[in-house]
């Protein structure tokens with residue numbers, strides 16, 4: 001057991017810091033720091049910078065053009081990126097579809113799909129959920145009927161994150177009907193400019209626009225866009241979901257959020273002293289900090305284990321549950337620290353001299369509400385508990 | 396002991412509930428709550444005509460209510476309907492004007508809209524630490540300072556401002572036209588304002604106003620508790636409905652025991668919230684009002700956050716959308732904690748009572 005970084009890891013940390021200092025543009029860091037919605041251009045600009053450095057596909061092995069980092073290196077990278085206010089890497093192509101293609105794709109798909117992800121040229125979105133199929137994903141109804149060398153897709157996907165910036169979508173579709181629901185699902189790649197696709201925005205609780213509904217009407221997709229075998233989609237979906245979960249602890253984001261909360265509590269005056277000297281508020285911060293301290297190690301332990309056994313196990317559900325709760329608690333504290341100054345609608349008080357809160361924190365209430373999503377998506381925390389119950393308890 | 400509402404109050408509640416359900420449903424509500432002027436002046440006038448403001452004012456001052464239970468009946472209905480009309484300002488102004496023996500006809504009729512500016516950026520809940528000052532200027536006074544997050548301040552005609560006159564707290568009446576008011580909408584709907592006072596002329600309403608301000612804060616806190624009880628009830632109903640109708644895995648999600656237990660935990664907390672609000676309402680005119688009401692506001696802060704977060708979670712993605720009412724109820728339930736003293740502020744006030 002050794003928790004200290006090796007000299008190589010410390011050198012790597014320095015390298016990451018140097019890179020962020022020199023390569024992360026101020027306007028991008030400022031946009032992230034403000035906590036508001038990021039534009040597609042900003043996200044894409046950052047992807048390209050990372051891509052040029054070869055640090056975009058951080059979870060990919062070297063043979064596919066990834067940096068081949070260890071879990072500790074990925075952890076260092078994540079923490080530093082958050083500390084410097086780099087945007088999060090949009091995960092759909094990199095963390096989800098990439099591993100799927102590497103595992104299930106044929107040679108042609110590897111050649112055609114992976115480079116577009118690596119170069120940030122293609123923006124993928126995830127077409128899993130439907131209005132009637134959320135937690136019960138296997139009940140999905142969007143169908144793909146074979147017509148010669150095409151599938152004809154009809155149905156509706158929803159909650160499609162950042163679909164408005166995407167040019168491609170990977171979908172789970174039904175290709176077989178007279179069987180158990182899980183056995184009739186296929187995984188297909190779809191160009192979003194194919195005729196018959198319509199995308200409509202969904203406005204979220206805090207007023208932001210990051211998810212969409214996607215409607216498919218007689219959308220013709222070449223059969224070669226099928227990944228893996230026909231009706232093997234459920235296996236692929238499950239594989240993808242465990243990958244989706246590995247970075248879900250959000251340790252780097254929470255470490256940064258903790259610093260922000262402390263800074264806010266130092267700046268805010270309440271009852272004639274800095275809020276951080278209020279024992280009740282200090283206790284709230286300390287409580288989360290303790291949980292986060294443990295979560296850093298839990299996260300590394302599980303990443304280490306996943307590396308050793310070659311794939312993430314069901315215990316990554318623990319990361320999802322506890323990681324999201326810690327992050328949500330921190331967002332709650334930031335909102336609380338600001339008190340009534342957190343209330344203005346994002347952007348409502350734009351004059352810097354009048355702003356109720358430092359510009360950095362103007363979006364705190366919005367972020368708190370938006371972040372309620374993290375315990376709902378990617379398999380809700382209830383579903384994660386069901387997974388743990390099934391796999392760990394042996395009842 | 397009797398926990399029934401009087402006939403008059405029951406009628407007021409019914410009238411108000413019916414009006415809000417018929418005229419001010421969630422779509423109409425959202426349309427006015429999030430767009431300037433962040434409330435609906437027509438609805439304001441209609442609701443005043445229904446007697447809302449009158450119900451918040453005692454008979455001897457020109458109204459027909461003004462007790463703790465009048466306040467809770469009105470604000471529970473406003474909470475249930477998620478109403479963005481700024482009656483909190485009316486209530487708190489009525490307490491201050493009443494203490495000053497001032498005329499309240501224009502308040503009762505709804506003709507004059509009042510907002511009350513107590514808090515500042517560095518004194519959000521601890522009003523004894525304000526920095527705004529008043530100085531005599533001939534017959535009148537002028538004010539200097541900045542009042543922050545003044546609820547309803549964006550649409551008010553008159554703002555009652557707390558300022559230090561010498562060392563003592565005093566309440567001044569400021570015409571909206573005289574002050575620099577920067578209004579804005581809030582994340583949970585409704586409006587507020589920054590009130591910038593730069594040698595702003597003001598009329599002294601109350602000197603040595605500590606007691607009157609505490610009474611106005613008590614009444615305001617009580618109103619917020621009742622508003623939360625109404626909003627929690629509506630959220631709970633929406634949740635239970637959804638648990639019955641939303642199907643996953645071939646069955647209503649309400650059949651999952653883990654959701655059942657968490658939902659009845661909410662029911663328990665809402666019952667507790669209702670009880671402590673009743674306790675607070677009964678105490679409004681008593682010597683221990685400040686303590687009882689601080690207790691209530693603390694419990695409400697905890698319960699309202701729990702109900703909001705759990706209701707959203709147990710709905711799944713749908714409650715994350717603007718489209719669905721629960722997201723708006725959830726925002727209101729969480730944000731009302733930040734008005735007039737949050738969970739921790741109220742807890743520490745209760746703790747201070749042990750120090751005597």
Ligand SMILES: Cc1cc2nc3c(=O)[nH]c(=O)nc-3n(C[C@H](O)[C@H](O)[C@H](O)COP(=O)(O)OP(=O)(O)OC[C@H]3O[C@@H](n4cnc5c(N)ncnc54)[C@H](O)[C@@H]3O)c2cc1C
Pocket residue numbers: 125126127128129131133134135136158159160161162211373376377378379380381382383386641643644648651653654708709710711712713715
């Ligand atoms: C902001 C946001 C972004 C998203 N992005 C995407 C995306 O890009 N692509 C995509 O495909 N999807 C996306 N999703 C969808 C997300 O994965 C679903 O919301 C999630 O799977 C839950 O489904 P649901 O919303 O239909 O809730 P439901 O499945 O209807 O669940 C409602 C409630 O019931 C609970 N529940 C359900 N089943 C059980 C059970 N067996 N036991 C106990 N409790 C249960 C749930 O935990 C939840 O609390 C996104 C969602 C959100 C909110």
